[in-house]
C-alpha cells in the first residue's frame with residue numbers, strides 16, 4: 259500500500275476528486291488531508307471518505323520537530339499539494355525529496371510565483387491575451403511554482419474566453435488528469 263497525504267487550503271475540489279479516484283484502490287490510500295485553514299471547504303468534503311483532516315497553524319508549520327512528527331503519523335509516500343497556498347519549508351523539501359508535488363493552473367513557467375493562485379492566474383492569462391493555457395504538475399522546491407515539471411496539459415483559448423470560462427476549462431483539465439498522473443508518479447516512488 260502507498261500512502262498519499264494531501265495539503266489543501268481551499269474548496270478542495272481536487273482533493274475530493276483524488277479521494278474519489280482512489281476510494282476503492284487496493285494499492286493507494288489517502289491517509290490524511292492537512293490544511294492551514296480551519297474554514298476550508300475541503301474539511302467537509304473529506305467526511306464522506308472518512309479521511310482525517312489535520313488543521314495546522316503557521317507556528318506548527320515553522321516548527322520542524324512538531325510538524326515532522328505530526329506528518330509522519332500518516333506515513334506519506336507522496337505529498338500532494340492541491341490548492342495549498344503556503345511555501346513549503348526547507349526542512350520538508352529535504353525530508354521528502356521528489357516526493358512533494360503541486361498542481362498549478364497555468365503552463366509554468368508562465369503565470370507562476372507568489373500571488374499567482376486561483377482566479378488571479380486566470381485573470382492574468384486573459385489580460386495577456388494568451389491563445390492557450392493549461393495545467394502543470396511539478397515537483398516542489400522551496401520557491402513558489404519552481405520545481406521540475408512532470409506533466410502539462412493544454413487548452414485552447416479564444417477571444418470570447420473570460421477568466422470564469424478559463425477557470426472552467428482548467429477545472430476540467432485538473433479533474434481529468436491529476437489523479438491519473440498521481441497514480442503514475444506514485445508507481446515510480448520507492
Ligand code: GAR
Pocket residue numbers: 266267268269270271272273340341342361362363374375376379403428432
Ligand atoms: C486549483 O485550480 C489549483 O490548481 C490551484 O488552486 C485551485 C484549488 O482548487 N492552485 C494554485 O493556484 C497554486 N498556485 P480546489 O481547492 O477546488 O482544488
